[in-house]
Amino acid sequence: SQKIEQNSEALNIQEGKTATLTCNYTNYSPAYLQWYRQDPGRGPVFLLLIRENEKEKRKERLKVTFDTTLKQSLFHITASQPADSATYLCAPSASGGSYIPTFGRGTSLIVHP
Amino acid sequence: DSGVTQTPKHLITATGQRVTLRCSPRSGDLSVYWYQQSLDQGLQFLIQYYNGEERAKGNILERFSAQQFPDLHSELNLSSLELGDSALYFCASSVLEGGETQYFGPGTRLLVL
Numbered sequence A: 001s002q003k004i005e006q007n008s009e010a011l012n013i014q015e016g017k018t019a020t021l022t023c024n025y026t027n028y029s030p031a032y033l034q035w036y037r038q039d040p041g042r043g044p045v046f047l048l049l050i051r052e053n054e055k056e057k058r059k060e061r062l063k064v065t066f067d068t069t070l071k072q073s074l075f076h077i078t079a080s081q082p083a084d085s086a087t088y089l090c091a092p093s094a095s096g097g098s099y100i101p102t103f104g105r106g107t108s109l110i111v112h113p
Numbered sequence B: 001d002s003g004v005t006q007t008p009k010h011l012i013t014a015t016g017q018r019v020t021l022r023c024s025p026r027s028g029d030l031s032v033y034w035y036q037q038s039l040d041q042g043l044q045f046l047i048q049y050y051n052g053e054e055r056a057k058g059n060i061l062e063r064f065s066a067q068q069f070p071d072l073h074s075e076l077n078l079s080s081l082e083l084g085d086s087a088l089y090f091c092a093s094s095v096l097e098g099g100e101t102q103y104f105g106p107g108t109r110l111l112v113l
Helices: none
Strands: A003-006 A011-014 A019-026 A032-038 A045-051 A056-059 A062-067 A072-077 A086-093 A107-112 B005-007 B010-013 B019-024 B031-037 B044-050 B053-057 B064-068 B074-078 B087-094 B108-112
Touching: A003 A086, A011 A019, A019 A032, A019 A086, A019 A107, A032 A062, A032 A072, A045 A056, A045 A062, A072 A086, B005 B087, B010 B019, B019 B087, B019 B108, B031 B074, B044 B064, B044 B074, B074 B087
Parallel strands: A011 A107, B010 B108
Antiparallel strands: A003 A019, A019 A072, A032 A045, A032 A086, A056 A062, A062 A072, A086 A107, B005 B019, B019 B074, B031 B044, B031 B087, B044 B053, B064 B074, B087 B108
16 A cells, blocks of 8 residues: 655754755655645645656755655755744645545654754 | 635534534635544545545545535535544645645644543
8 A cells, every 4th residue: 555654753953954854655656746834733835846757846945856766755944944843744646536645644843943 | 824714713512413614725726625633643635526526535434424515615524423533624625636736724623522
């Protein structure tokens, strides 16, 4: 069955450093992969989408890589700030109808001032 | 603000009761998704509707049902409620049928006593 793995342990880093979060998936070949941010008690917010033919995508301080051979995506936040503290979810996606949306359980990021 | 609205924000009810959660998608979005998120649990996909028709089904209990109306708003009905149904219920919407970016509402927090 399809499986998405994100580090369940919280990632604690110091303000200004780069945070790197990992998403591994097995038993399927997504056409693209999305990253979302979720704050406690709130709905997830879309951050970035990267397609299978793209190696890297950037948006401001965010960078995502997608390695379809390793079945892995890395999510980087550079110059991290305490306001970046949240849970980050990855969602490898197929396309088209009858696809079952599947999200990883997320990794909690805590940025210390 | 994602443009997705959910009502009510909070709901407290007793075991055995029935409740209805409501979702209005973003303007122009044809797909609506429902998710359940329990404490410390990941997002569990329940069901998806696209333009009024059921498109995909996750691990939705038989006690739960949903529908999407001609104006594209959706309702999730939960009946014979149990303590374990206490959770955050999120609705999300997207333009197309599946796989692409979803925009989440603020959620309905259900507490079953």
